[in-house]
Amino acid sequence: MTAKPLLQVRDVTKLYAAGKGCANVSFDLYPGEVLGIVGESGSGKSTLLSCLSARLAPDQGSIHYVNAEGEQLDLYGLSESRQRLLQRTEWGIVHQHARDGLRMGVSGGANIGERLMATGERHYGDLRATAERWMADVELDIDRIDDKPTTYSGGMQQRLQIARNLVTHPRLVFMDEPAGGLDVSVQARLLDLLRRLVTELGLAVVIVTHDLAVARLLAQRLIVMRRGQVVETGLTDQVLDDPQHAYTQLLVSSVLTP
Amino acid sequence: MSADNIRAGYNFAYLDEQTKRMIRRALLKAVAIPGYQVPFGGREMPMPYGWGTGGMQVTAAIIGADDCLKVIDQGADDTTNAVSIRAFFRDLTGVATTERTEEASLIQTRHRIPEKALKEDQILVYQVPIPEPLRFIEPSEVETRKMHELEDYGVMHIKLYEDIAQFGHIATSYAYPVRVNGRYVMDPSPIPKFDNPKMHQSPALQLFGAGREKRIYAIPPYTDVRSLDFEDHPFEVQRWEASCAICGSRDSFLDEVIMDDKGGHEFICSDTDYCRTRMAEQGEIA
Ligand SMILES: Nc1ncnc2c1ncn2[C@@H]1O[C@H](COP(=O)(O)OP(=O)(O)OP(=O)(O)O)[C@@H](O)[C@H]1O
Numbered sequence: 376m377t378a379k380p381l382l383q384v385r386d387v388t389k390l391y392a393a394g395k396g397c398a399n400v401s402f403d404l405y406p407g408e409v410l411g412i413v414g415e416s417g418s419g420k421s422t423l424l425s426c427l428s429a430r431l432a433p434d435q436g437s438i439h440y441v442n443a444e445g446e447q448l449d450l451y452g453l454s455e456s457r458q459r460l461l462q463r464t465e466w467g468i469v470h471q472h473a474r475d476g477l478r479m480g481v482s483g484g485a486n487i488g489e490r491l492m493a494t495g496e497r498h499y500g501d502l503r504a505t506a507e508r509w510m511a512d513v514e515l516d517i518d519r520i521d522d523k524p525t526t527y528s529g530g531m532q533q534r535l536q537i538a539r540n541l542v543t544h545p546r547l548v549f550m551d552e553p554a555g556g557l558d559v560s561v562q563a564r565l566l567d568l569l570r571r572l573v574t575e576l577g578l579a580v581v582i583v584t585h586d587l588a589v590a591r592l593l594a595q596r597l598i599v600m601r602r603g604q605v606v607e608t609g610l611t612d613q614v615l616d617d618p619q620h621a622y623t624q625l626l627v628s629s630v631l632t633p
Numbered sequence: 634m635s636a637d638n639i640r641a642g643y644n645f646a647y648l649d650e651q652t653k654r655m656i657r658r659a660l661l662k663a664v665a666i667p668g669y670q671v672p673f674g675g676r677e678m679p680m681p682y683g684w685g686t687g688g689m690q691v692t693a694a695i696i697g698a699d700d701c702l703k704v705i706d707q708g709a710d711d712t713t714n715a716v717s718i719r720a721f722f723r724d725l726t727g728v729a730t731t732e733r734t735e736e737a738s739l740i741q742t743r744h745r746i747p748e749k750a751l752k753e754d755q756i757l758v759y760q761v762p763i764p765e766p767l768r769f770i771e772p773s774e775v776e777t778r779k780m781h782e783l784e785d786y787g788v789m790h791i792k793l794y795e796d797i798a799q800f801g802h803i804a805t806s807y808a809y810p811v812r813v814n815g816r817y818v819m820d821p822s823p824i825p826k827f828d829n830p831k832m833h834q835s836p837a838l839q840l841f842g843a844g845r846e847k848r849i850y851a852i853p854p855y856t857d858v859r860s861l862d863f864e865d866h867p868f869e870v871q872r873w874e875a876s877c878a879i880c881g882s883r884d885s886f887l888d889e890v891i892m893d894d895k896g897g898h899e900f901i902c903s904d905t906d907y908c909r910t911r912m913a914e915q916g917e918i919a
């Protein structure tokens with residue numbers, strides 16, 4: 376590719392104990408690209424994602440991000456206030472558990488509007504209209520705009536989380552098991568929605584999943600992790616159709632032989 | 634008055650000098666950073682929390698023998714609470730007290746700002762129950778401190794958004810949040826939003842004391858104090874159809890009072906000194 380990478384990850388290491396966390400992870404993520412991080416439970420996927428999204432300082436290594444102005448930023452050289460600003464403007468973070476990513480005590484509309492208000496939007500009518508548009512976009516019933524997310528189903532909560540993140544038109548979205556814990560049919564609908572939004576908005580995405588079917592559907596490139604180490608990387612189709620590493624072969628075969 | 638009038642065995646204004654110095658240091662910091670909540674090592678006062686101990690500690694730390702003290706509670710000088718706080722400081726300082734706003738050099742208040750515009754040589758001390766304006770959405774103290782530090786104030790507008798979504802207008806009418814000096818978001822204590830505009834560019838020094846949470850904050854004289862709002866739902870103060878049944882004022886904050894046992898009700902000024910002064914003036918004219 377000729378474009379500059381959006382994210383340059385070099386030797387990122389964050390270990391809680393030997394094999395627990397992530398070690399020596401390096402990759403580039405390009406604008407509009409969807410990168411999947413797969414691996415079994417405890418392999419360090421969420422740890423890595425937290426490092427990438429400026430929520431967990433690595434023990435070693437560096438992460439550089441090129442912002443909308445084209446400046447290359449050393450993530451952990453930034454002040455915490457600039458990190459937070461990135462997180463709520465140019466980035467989105469979709470948590471595995473909706474309650475970690477939503478404000479459960481305020482309405483769906485307010486959840487969608489929060490980022491806009493935080494970045495200076497001061498027109499109620501505009502906020503309302505934007506919230507309604509996003510509710511429709513993520514296939515939520517507009518009549519539920521004033522209801523709290525506690526009254527939403529799991530699938531609705533995830534869609535609300537997505538709308539709340541995408542409302543500021545981020546360039547890069549981090550997702551941790553966005554379809555985890557949902558019924559299969561609800562999952563399928565959510566994945567369809569994600570795929571449509573990612574294409575329409577030209578989002579770059581880092582998505583963590585232990586579900587290879589999700590990875591196949593959404594990601595162009597994969598990183599396979601095991602015990603904190605990257606054991607294989609490559610284009611999704613290559614990795615899944617012709618896995619090289621024994622661990623990846625095991626992962627793939629476990630999907631094929633239920 | 635002389636120190637002879639102080640109740641025997643007590644220090645001037647009850648607190649020991651070291652505690653007063655500690656509170657004054659917190660006050661200086663608070664004045665230097667308008668709207669910022671300064672923690673202080675609060676002391677026990679001979680009254681329980683909820684009876685204005687935060688305001689009393691501030692008053693005790695700054696009151697001098699030449700001061701003239703006024704104490705109001707809900708705008709009135711004659712409520713039990715106001716009377717007992719006033720008596721407390723009279724007994725323990727010997728200072729003059731007054732009910733006249735313009736005579737006072739120091740006014741301790743709960744729930745109201747006097748209607749009569751304050752002057753440069755006056756200090757208003759607020760009793761504050763809950764100092765943290767972000768508390769409603771964020772229970773963690775560590776996180777709210779961080780939010781203030783980072784000016785992460787998007788959540789303040791969420792509350793106003795929810796009001797409009799639910800009621801069609803901003804229904805918050807007490808403890809209405811303000812931004813001080815374009816920087817810190819501050820809870821003005823449970824004054825009615827009617828009083829918010831009086832804080833803006835006030836010539837008087839305004840000090841806030843929260844006893845239970847041990848926080849002090851301040852608005853120095855002539856500081857910008859803006860009430861949060863939306864462009865299409867601008868900040869507005871309460872208005873009444875009625876006028877004061879006693880003095881006829883249409884400009885003051887009115888309380889609804891039951892006049893008889895048949896359920897009849899009227900509106901009267903909540904600021905008793907203001908109302909009385911107007912009556913006296915009308916008497917002179919008549
Ligand atoms: N804060 C922490 N303190 C100590 N150990 C931790 C901490 N967070 C994670 N770990 C450990 O690090 C390892 C990797 O955890 P991580 O959450 O990154 O795995 P994961 O791949 O996301 O797993 P899952 O698929 O179950 O979500 C695990 O062994 C976990 O127990």
Ligand SMILES: [Mg+2]
Pocket residue numbers: 420421422551
């Ligand atoms: Mg995880």
Ligand SMILES: [Zn+2]
Pocket residue numbers: 877878879880881882901902907908909911
């Ligand atoms: Zn009156």
